[in-house]
Amino acid sequence: MSRRALSTLYSGGRRVLHSSMSWRKIGQFQSARCYADNFDEEVEELRVQQIADQEIPPPADDTVHEVLNIKAFGYDCTLVEHFAQYTHNLSKNMSLSVFDSYALPAKATLVHAIQGTGLKEKDRIKDYTLTTYQRVIQIQDLPSKRASLLLDLLQLNLPEGVSFTITLHTQEHYKERFIRKEIPDSLL
Amino acid sequence: MRLDLRAFLSQASFFPPQVCFVPYIHSRGIFTGVGGLAFRASQSLQAEPPKKKKKTDPKQEQLRQHRYLKRLKKLQYKMGKAELKPVEEMRVDRALLDEARKRDLPEIPPEEQERRALLLKRWSKFKFAQHVTETRLIEGAIKAQEKALNELRTESEELYQQAIKTDNSLFPLEGVGPTHTPAIDGFDKKVIDGVCDVTDNTDEFL
Numbered sequence: 001m002s003r004r005a006l007s008t009l010y011s012g013g014r015r016v017l018h019s020s021m022s023w024r025k026i027g028q029f030q031s032a033r034c035y036a037d038n039f040d041e042e043v044e045e046l047r048v049q050q051i052a053d054q055e056i057p058p059p060a061d062d063t064v065h066e067v068l069n070i071k072a073f074g075y076d077c078t079l080v081e082h083f084a085q086y087t088h089n090l091s092k093n094m095s096l097s098v099f100d101s102y103a104l105p106a107k108a109t110l111v112h113a114i115q116g117t118g119l120k121e122k123d124r125i126k127d128y129t130l131t132t133y134q135r136v137i138q139i140q141d142l143p144s145k146r147a148s149l150l151l152d153l154l155q156l157n158l159p160e161g162v163s164f165t166i167t168l169h170t171q172e173h174y175k176e177r178f179i180r181k182e183i184p185d186s187l188l
Numbered sequence: 189m190r191l192d193l194r195a196f197l198s199q200a201s202f203f204p205p206q207v208c209f210v211p212y213i214h215s216r217g218i219f220t221g222v223g224g225l226a227f228r229a230s231q232s233l234q235a236e237p238p239k240k241k242k243k244t245d246p247k248q249e250q251l252r253q254h255r256y257l258k259r260l261k262k263l264q265y266k267m268g269k270a271e272l273k274p275v276e277e278m279r280v281d282r283a284l285l286d287e288a289r290k291r292d293l294p295e296i297p298p299e300e301q302e303r304r305a306l307l308l309k310r311w312s313k314f315k316f317a318q319h320v321t322e323t324r325l326i327e328g329a330i331k332a333q334e335k336a337l338n339e340l341r342t343e344s345e346e347l348y349q350q351a352i353k354t355d356n357s358l359f360p361l362e363g364v365g366p367t368h369t370p371a372i373d374g375f376d377k378k379v380i381d382g383v384c385d386v387t388d389n390t391d392e393f394l
Contacts, residue, residue: 039253046260051270063352068359077277094326103275107387114381125379129386133277144354145337149329151361153322158365167360178270183263 047188049181054174057099057140064141067099067169070154073134074162083162084135090153091139094146099138099169104177107132138169 059066070087074080084101091098109132113125142150154164167173296304341348 039257042257043260046257046264049267049270050264059354062354065354065359074365090322093323103278105273105275105387106277107385110384110386112381112383113379144352145333146330147355147358149326149333151358151363153326155363158363160366160368162365164363165360166362177272179273181267181270183260183267187263188260 047183049178049183051175051178053171056169056171056174060141063145064143065147065168068139068142069167069169069173070137070139070164071104071134071167072137072162072164073132075130075132076161077133079159079162080133080135083157083159083164084137086157087137087154090150090157091137094150096142096146096150097140099140101135101137102177104134104136106134 056067072080072083072087088098088101109130110127111130112127115124151166158164337348337351340351
């Protein structure tokens with residue numbers, strides 16, 4: 001390395017820490033100068049198990065929608081499951097292509113109640129957990145002509161206590177389904 | 189008292205009497221010293237002085253980083269394929285799969301069997317009728333739509349092309365089902381202190 005290059009390197013005002021890092025994570029590499037710009041980011045990335053991107057097919061042309069996620073969720077598992085089956089059958093009836101259909105893990109919500117003052121131990125309101133069950137049906141290439149019909153039918157046939165959301169499918173949705181595994185510090 | 193101060197200070201400090209520092213005493217107002225001699229204490233240096241930093245050769249540093257990343261990538265490969273999160277409701281308890289739990293069902297009399305068969309037929313007829321009405325509804329709607337679109341096409345090709353295109357503002361969309369006991373206004377704030385997500389043992393306040 002030429003002397004000029006070296007001097008510019010040493011005099012450049014580089015930060016010791018990137019804003020996204022903490023002291024604990026850098027470990028032995030407390031170098032004041034990072035010779036590879038994205039070394040720290042790469043290390044951060046590689047600590048968690050890398051999941052390969054899913055191949056999401058793009059829409060065939062501009063008259064059809066991209067891959068849509070219809071997520072049915074509610075507190076009652078049977079109703080949610082049956083509604084998911086209904087949407088699957090409906091889309092087959094309307095000759096729409098179903099890309100994939102899967103279940104997402106149930107969400108447990110803890111509800112903490114405000115305790116009144118001066119209540120005995122047995123009179124106190126107890127906390128309770130509610131589980132929300134989720135099912136996803138993915139529809140590929142929904143023509144925009146049929147979109148309003150499908151949505152109307154879904155809304156009309158919603159059972160009691162079940163809701164649905166329709167979103168565009170992204171890589172984040174795909175990667176959320178996997179367990180997040182980290183490399184333990186002992187192996188680093 | 190002031191005469192003893194010097195002796196007292198020399199006893200208290202580790203310096204010999206000639207070298208002790210006398211504080212500025214305000215009591216008599218006569219001071220013949222120069223400037224303000226005041227007690228000062230430096231910070232206690234209990235740790236050893238910081239070590240000298242070794243100058244790391246940039247190439248070596250780069251090599252070290254490269255090797256570290258390579259090792260991480262190898263570990264990644266060894267971890268294998270990513271696993272999907274388990275869905276609790278799909279899982280069957282191992283205790284329930286025990287062979288000893290299996291039992292023989294009682295014999296059903298023929299009248300009961302016939303009753304059940306007829307009931308199943310009536311149910312399937314009912315569900316099929318439902319399916320037919322729905323299919324007819326869908327076909328009717330699609331037919332009407334196609335007719336309207338064809339009329340539009342004869343009117344103007346451009347408008348037809350615009351009508352066919354997707355509406356991007358449609359999604360994300362939400363639909364909520366009917367409820368037997370809808371939420372009471374203001375009840376949540378009176379009774380519920382907080383709600384948090386406890387899936388995977390992580391507490392995130394919602």
